[in-house]
Amino acid sequence: MLHALFDGYTRSILVFTGVNIIAAYSFYAPFKTGQVSLGQAGFMAVGAYASAIMTQKFGVPFALAFPFGGLVAGIIGVLVGFPALRIKGIYLLLLTLAFAEIVQVVALSWDFAGGAQGFRQIPFNPSILEYVVGAIVVLILFFARLERSSLGRAMDAIHQDETAAEVMGVDVVRIKLLAFGLGAVIAGLAGALYAHHATYVDSSTFNIMVAVEILMFVVVGGSSTYWGPLLGAGFLTLLPEFLRTLRDWLELVPVAWTNFFPMNRVYDFLHDALDFENAKRLIVYGIIIIVMMILRPDGLLTRDALRRWRWTARHA
Amino acid sequence: MIYQQLINGLMLGASYSLVAIGYTLIFGVLNLLYFAHGEVFMVGAFAGLYLVVYGGANIYVAMLGAMIACGVLGVIAVYVSVRPVPKDRPLAPLISTIGLTIVLQNLAVYIFGGQQVAFPETIKQQLYQLGPVTMSSVQIFILGVAVTLMAALWLFIERSKMGRAIRATAESHETAALLGVDVNRVVLVTFALGSGIAGIAGVLDGVKNSGISPFMGLAAAVKGLVVMLLGGLGNVVGAMLAGLLLGMIEILSAAYIGTTERDLASFLILILILLYRPTGLFGTRTADER
C-alpha cells in the first residue's frame, strides 16, 4: 500500500523516523509519572533481540514475534521498575543508564545471538513502514485518551508531587510500575521494528547516544503534551536529512541571479558551506539543539501553547 | 603477578579519577550533569596529539597545551551552552550539554576523520624494577602525573581562597553569594579547572594506549558518571579514590573473570550503590539531595 508511494531510501528514512517516534513515546510513558529513564535504548535492544531470535532462529512469523519482543521487554521493564520506584532524579538516570549498558554487555557476549559479530541476517519484513505508522497512530490515540482520563491526571499529580499524591490515595507504586513497564513494552516494539528493517543489530546499535537522543526527542518536542514525542523525534530525525537537501535547493536558484558580484561570492560561499557531509551536518544539528534549549527550553509545543491554540480555534 | 594487575588497575583508575573530578566538581557547584565532559577529555587528547605531531612539542608542553585548550573550552562551554539556558526548566541544561557533545564529537570527526589515530611515542620506553614489580617508564610517568595533579587539586580545593569559594558554592549558591563569593566566576573557574584536568587525562590516555579516536569521549563520559556516583556526588576526594578503586576492580575482573565481564562488574557495582548507598562510598557534598 504505502509501498508504492516511496522509494527504498525514502522508506528507510521514514522507518527510522517512525522508530524514533515510537522510542520517544516509550520515554514519555514513564516520564509522565516523573521517572526519567535513560534505559529505553536497553529495552529496544531487548525487543530487537527477542523478536529477531523468534524470526530468525525459530521461524516465527513477524506478526507474532513483534508483540513477543514487546512482551519480553515489558517483563524486564517491570523487574527494573521495582528498584526504580524509590529512586529519583539523577540516581534514576544512572540506574537506567546502567541497565542499558548491561544489556549492551550481554549482547556483546551472547554468542547465540551473534556476540561480538552482531546478529545478522534478520529476516527483512517489507511492511515495516505500515507497522510503524499503525503503531504511531495507536500510540497517539492512547496518549490522547490517557491525557484526559483520571489515570492521566493521577500520573501528572505523581510527577508534580509524589508524596502529596500518595497521601491523597493515589496508588503511586502500581501506577509508576505500570508507566515504567509500558515504556519498556513500547521501546521493545520499536526495537523489533528496527531490527526487521535494518536486518542487522549488534551490541552498539542501541548505545548510550541512542539512549540520550530519545530523552532529547521528548524534551525538544515538548514534554508536557502528548504531541511532544512525535514533534521532537520527527523534527530531530529529519533535521539532518533536511540539512542535506539544503544545497540542492540552493542549486535551484536561477543562474542569472548570481552571475554578478557580489552575489556570485555569496553563492560560492553558501555552496561550499552547505556541503554537508555527515560530520558537518551533525555539528549543525548539535548547535541547533543548544540554540533550541536557549530559546525554547520547554520544547516545541508546550501545554499552554496548545491550550491557547485550542482556545483560538474554538473562539475564532 | 597480582602486583602487575594492581598497577594496571591504578593506571586505568587514574584516568577515571581525573575525568570524574571534573564531573563531580561541576555537579557539586551547579547540580548539572555535564555530559560533554567526556568530549573535553577527547579534545585534550587530540590537542596533545596536534602539539606533538605538528608542533614538535615534548610531552610536557603537550599536556600543558591540552590543559589550556580544554580550560578555554570549558569557559566557552559555560558562555555558550550553560549560562544561557534557564536552570529551572527540567532537563533543558542537560539536553544543551548533549548538543554540545554532538558538536564536539563531530567537530573532531570532521577535522581528524572517524578512525583511530596513532599517538606518537613521546617517552623513552624503559623498564624499572621496584621490588616484586616491573614498571615501564610510561606507567611511572602516567601515575606520577596523575598523583601530582590530584594532590595539587586537593591542596587547591582545601587551602586556597578560590577553593573555599568553590566549596561554599557547592553547599549553597545563596549563602556563598551572601559571603561575598562571585558565583558566576566560581562556575567559570570550576569548568575551566575540571576541563583542564580532563584534558591532561586525555593526553595521558593517548600516551597509554598509543592511539586515540574521536569516539573515546563517550566511554569516558559513562565511566566518569559511574565513578562520580561511586565517590559521592560532588565529592572531589571521593571521585579520586573511587576512580582508582574502580580501575582496580575492572582490571582484576578482566584478569580473573573475563574481559567483556569487566564492564559488567562496574555497572553492577553502580546498581548496588544506587540501591543501597546512593550517597556513594564517601558521601555527597551538595546542598540539594536529589
Place this chain on the structure above:
Amino acid sequence: MPEAARPLCLDIKGLTKRFGGFYALNGLDMAVATNHIHALIGPNGAGKTTFFNLITGVLPADDGTITFEDRTLDDARPSRRTLRGIARTFQNIRLFPHLTVLETVMIGEHCRAYPSVWRALGAAVLRRPFAQVGAERRMRDNAMELLGFLGLAGQHDEKASNLPYGDQRKLEMARALATQPRLLLLDEPAAGLNPHETEELDAVITRIRDRGVTIVLVEHDMNLVMGISDRVTVLNFGTRIADGTPAQIQADPAVIEAYLGEDAAP
C-alpha cells in the same frame, strides 16, 4: 454518659518516633472520639507534624500502636491508609503546581472511583461510551459540589498555583475531602489567614464535622482552637502534658507553664 458510649475513631497508645537521639514523639497516648473536633496543640517543635506523618504512614513509627475505627493501622503505604478513610492537609501547602482547581480536587476522587489501576487504565483507553462518561461526570459533579461547599466553584478552571493564599488552603481541604475520609487531619489550617478568613475557616470546619467527619486539628491560633474543639491534647517535647476540654486545658497549670513566654491569651 453519651461521651463514654461514643466509639473511638482513633486510639493511640505509646506512639514513639525518634530522629537519631532526639524524640519527636515519646510514648504518646491519645483518644479521639468519633465526630469530635480534637485539637493537638503545643509549642513549636513539639512533634505535631511528625504525629500527622505517622498517622498517614509517611513515616514509620518506632513504637506504639495506632488503632483506627477498631482496627490496627499499620499499612505500609500512605495510599492504603487514605483508602481506609484518613485524609490530611499540609502545613506548607502542597498543591500540584500545574493542575487546575477542578483537576486538583478530582485527584482526591481518583482513589474512590478507581481503586484498581487496571480499571483506571481500562477506563482511560476503552472509554466505553456511556459507562465511563458517566463515571467521569460523576467525579466532576462531586468535585464541583465540594468546591461549592468551600466557596471555590467560580475558580474551578484556574491554575491552582494562581489562587490567593486563603483559597489555596481551602483547595487543600477540598482535595482531602474528595477522598471521602472519615478522619480528617488538618495541619495548621489557619496559618497565614487574616481574622476574617479564620472565622470562615471556623465555620467550614464545623460544617465538615456536621457531615460526619472526625477532625484532628493541629493549630497555633488559640482563639480558633478553644472556640471550636470538643477536646484538646497538649504536647510538649513529644510527650502529652494535658488532655481535656478547652476549659480544662485553659486552667491547667502545666499547660500555662509550657506556654510561658508564648502568646497564650484567648
